[in-house]
Ligand code: HEC
């Protein structure tokens with residue numbers, strides 16, 4: 001715990017130091033030149049250009065993602081918990097799997113999941129392909145096996161043709177995973193107002209939103225939520241400054257965080273720092289779905305991650321900034 005705290009405090013201090021030297025206390029737009037180059041001194045980056053993908057594999061993966069035959073009783077698809085037209089999550093604290101059972105965690109979005117350095121709240125899957133075994137086998141999510149799934153899909157002539165044409169070994173678990181992961185890599189959301197600002201369009205954000213961005217940096221949120229995904233590239237304990245899990249009787253296996261993966265004491269309550277891209281669309285928040293509104297999540301972060309009760313007006317400015325992180329999918333606003 002000591003070194004995690006230390007590292008964060010140092011990182012926060014470093015940010016505050018750079019901020020106070022490089023940035024005016026109140027962002028002002030009028031005296032800023034309109035630049036066409038990237039703002040390279042920023043801790044956050046625009047979403048990179050969409051990767052080149054095989055369109056036919058994307059279409060195949062999209063169909064599989066929406067196919068309930070990937071669950072034991074043909075009632076639940078990936079899209080049941082990751083709704084593409086609802087920010088890639090499902091709006092529930094815990095998602096419903098087969099027979100109405102609840103998942104252990106709050107559903108994260110699948111948008112930009114390709115930018116995560118690991119998958120799942122506790123980071124237990126190294127790749128998007130490896131992630132798929134999780135929900136497929138989980139008894140309260142899809143509760144099935146690959147043998148069962150492949151036995152159903154092989155009877156579908158469209159799948160037989162597509163897999164035959166696209167994969168040398170035809171319809172196999174590895175090919176299904178590859179197609180779904182290829183579709184997920186297409187779930188890319190560039191061109192948010194914040195990205196346009198970073199690329200030099202200073203009119204893309206209001207002064208209030210810029211003030212929120214400034215506070216997001218000066219409070220030290222960027223010590224953990226960094227890079228193009230505004231998160232998704234490191235682990236951190238939930239409760240760096242104060243114990244979030246104070247009631248041991250009220251703790252679930254999900255609350256163990258990375259400890260459940262590694263068994264190491266220092267990984268207790270350590271989670272992947274989630275991406276904040278499109279975060280305005282994916283309430284409720286946190287791994288346990290306990291924060292109903294974005295304002296609540298920001299307050300939790302202040303108290304447990306930074307040791308600060310963030311004044312309501314500052315929290316509201318930060319939320320205004322977070323709302324500028326909503327991007328576009330397939331050329332339309334999410
Ligand atoms: C019953 C609801 C449910 C179903 C069905 C489901 N998921 Fe999820 N998904 C979740 C939950 C809950 C998590 C978080 C679980 C965890 O962290 O252990 C998650 C996590 C993920 C992640 C990791 C995202 C991140 O930021 O770490 C990806 C990617 C994903 N799901 C894709 C899929 C795909 C692909 C399918 C279909 C094969 C699928 N999900 C089926 C609920 C579901």
Ligand code: HEC
Nearest residue numbers: 220221224236238271272273274285286287297298301305
């Ligand atoms: C020490 C690292 C750290 C710092 C500093 C930090 N966060 Fe987080 N943040 C996390 C982690 C870890 C989670 C996931 C916690 C969990 O398990 O639910 C998270 C979750 C969130 C969420 C919920 C996202 C979701 O999809 O559920 C929001 C919003 C958020 N942080 C915003 C902020 C803001 C705003 C600040 C600054 C006031 C901040 N964070 C500071 C590590 C950090």
